[in-house]
Amino acid sequence: xxxxxxxxxxxxxxxxxxxxxxxxxxxxxxxxxxxxxxxxxxxxxxxxxxxxxxxxxxxxxxxxxxxxxxxxxxxxxxxxxxxxxxxxxxxxxxxxxxxxxxxxxxxxxxxxxxxxxxxxxxxxxxxxxxxxxxxxxxxxxxxxxxxxxxxxxxxxxxxxxxxxxxxxxxxxxxxxxxxxxxxxxxxxxxxxxxxxxxxxxxxxxxxxxxxxxxxxxxxxxxxxxxxxxxxxxxxxxxxxxxxxxxxxxxxxxxxxxxxxxxxxxxxxxxxxxxxxxxxxxxxxxxxxxxxxxxxxxxxxxxxxxxxxxxxxxxxxxxxx
Numbered sequence: 001x002x003x004x005x006x007x008x009x010x011x012x013x014x015x016x017x018x019x020x021x022x023x024x025x026x027x028x029x030x031x032x033x034x035x036x037x038x039x040x041x042x043x044x045x046x047x048x049x050x051x052x053x054x055x056x057x058x059x060x061x062x063x064x065x066x067x068x069x070x071x072x073x074x075x076x077x078x079x080x081x082x083x084x085x086x087x088x089x090x091x092x093x094x095x096x097x098x099x100x101x102x103x104x105x106x107x108x109x110x111x112x113x114x115x116x117x118x119x120x121x122x123x124x125x126x127x128x129x130x131x132x133x134x135x136x137x138x139x140x141x142x143x144x145x146x147x148x149x150x151x152x153x154x155x156x157x158x159x160x161x162x163x164x165x166x167x168x169x170x171x172x173x174x175x176x177x178x179x180x181x182x183x184x185x186x187x188x189x190x191x192x193x194x195x196x197x198x199x200x201x202x203x204x205x206x207x208x209x210x211x212x213x214x215x216x217x218x219x220x221x222x223x224x225x226x227x228x229x230x231x232x233x234x235x236x237x238x239x240x241x242x243x244x245x246x247x248x249x250x251x252x253x254x255x256x257x258x259x260x261x262x263x264x265x266x267x268x269x270x271x272x273x274x275x276x277x278x279x280x281x282x283x284x285x286x287x288x289x290x291x292x293x294x295x296x297x298x299x300x301x302x303x304x305x306x307x308x309x310x311x312x313x314x315x316x317x318x319x320x
Contacts, residue, residue, distance in 0.1 A: 002158040003166045005029045011155045019144045022151065023174065033168070034175040037133065038188040042203035045073065045193060047210040051314045052193075053233065053240070054211045057222040060094030060104065061233035062111040064119065065196055068238075068311055075191020075206050076279070078271040079142040081134035081150060081172060082192050084201065085112050085165070087126040089119055091194050094229060097222070098146045104229035105153040109161050115235055130154060131169035131201055136177040136187040138271050147172045169201065186274040208278070213309045213316040214242055217300060220286040220293075224248050240309040240316060244301035253291045257284070 002009045005026050009016065015025040045052065052071040055061055057080060063069050066089075074082055074095040085092040085108060092112045096104055116126070132150060135143025151167075158165045171189065178188045193204035208215070221230065224247040234241040256264070261280045265272045268283055293299045301307065309316040 001164045002155045003164065005167075009151075009155050010159070011152055013155070016148070016152050016155055019148055019173065022148070026170075030167075030170045030175065034171040037169060037171045037201065037203070038176060040203050042189070042191065042205045043193065045071070045204050045206045045210050047207060047212070048314070049210075051311055052210060054206055054215070055093050055095050055232065056211065056215065056218045057095045057097050058099065058104075058227070059218065059230050059232050060092060060108050060111070061231065062090060062092035062108070062115055062235060063196060063233060064090050064115060064235075067196075067235075070196055071193050072196060073191065073193030073204050073206065075204060076276060076282070077134040077190050078187055078269070078274055079135050079138055079146065081132060081143075081146050083108065083150060084131040084133070084169075084192070084194060085109070086129045086131065086168075086194070086199055087112075087116060089126075090115055091196055091199075093194060096146065096150065096229070098142065098149070099227035100229060101146070101149045102153045102157070105150065106157055107229055107231060109157055109163060111231055111235075113161060113163060118235075128163060128165045129168040130165050131171075132167070133169065133171045133189060133192050133201075134176060134187070135173045136271075136274070137174055137185050139184075140270065142270050143173045190276060213240060213318070214307060216285050216289045217296070217307075218242065219282060220247075220289045220296075221245060223283075223286050224250055224253075224290055234308075237308075238310065239319065242307040244297050244304045244306060246295050246297040247290060250290055250294050253287055257287050257291060 015022050050071040051069050053069050055074045072093050080097045083094045092108050176188050177185045180186045189203045191204045194201050225245045264280050269275050308319045310319050
């Protein structure tokens with residue numbers, strides 16, 4: 001059951017047929033919570049600040065209070081959305097960009113439900129809350145489309161999974177838009193983090209160092225590796241696990257690297273006017289990695305084995 005403002009919502013409900021219908025029905029009730037989040041100043045996260053787990057585009061992870069991780073988060077969102085599922089003991093966070101959205105939600109719910117059961121809590125024993133953050137009123141309506149895909153996905157899958165999930169925070173699209181001259185609109189919140197201990201969700205910006213391990217490799221996946229969301233945290237063994245993958249057709253990468261920064265910004269972004277300053281440099285890093293590793297299944301994942309990193313003294317350290 002998917003609940004919005006104490007109402008059980010099904011995919012066939014009129015409020016899920018369009019973004020306008022959803023906002024007309026629930027906008028007033030959701031506004032206060034959204035403004036509380038978006039009015040907070042973004043916290044700058046450094047690698048030394050916390051034992052943290054950074055989730056990049058097309059990834060998700062589910063962690064518990066017993067995993068020695070104090071924070072989980074993501075950033076670099078313009079039209080992308082962050083999906084956060086929480087209970088008293090668990091936090092699952094995913095960075096969605098519109099590819100394989102329904103499958104990504106299904107995988108997150110599977111992971112969350114499995115861990116909840118292992119913690120000896122039946123699916124009906126704890127209140128499960130959903131927090132959606134990201135996107136803005138972009139000209140192409142990419143954000144609005146993704147907002148509705150996610151809402152409809154939860155309405156459909158909560159019933160299939162037999163899980164009762166309550167929408168607690170909706171700071172998406174129109175609720176995450178600021179008017180900034182000379183740009184008509186831009187996101188207010190580009191990144192978020194969750195305190196695993198307290199459950200506090202707050203705007204955040206992560207330093208490049210705090211995004212490790214294997215940040216460039218993981219970023220390359222979202223460009224050429226595939227559309228499906230990847231679960232990067234092994235709950236049983238308590239380590240980050242990046243499973244082997246290969247790229248699709250990379251014949252255009254060399255030419256892309258020859259393009260100037262303006263071209264990359266305008267052609268490889270869904271919202272070039274409002275991207276963070278490090279967008280182009282990150283794209284170049286990923287493209288360079290792809291160019292040098294056209295088949296990472298051979299050059300990076302030795303014998304097709306996953307890369308594994310365990311948290312040691314607040315640092316993710318490679319293990320065999």
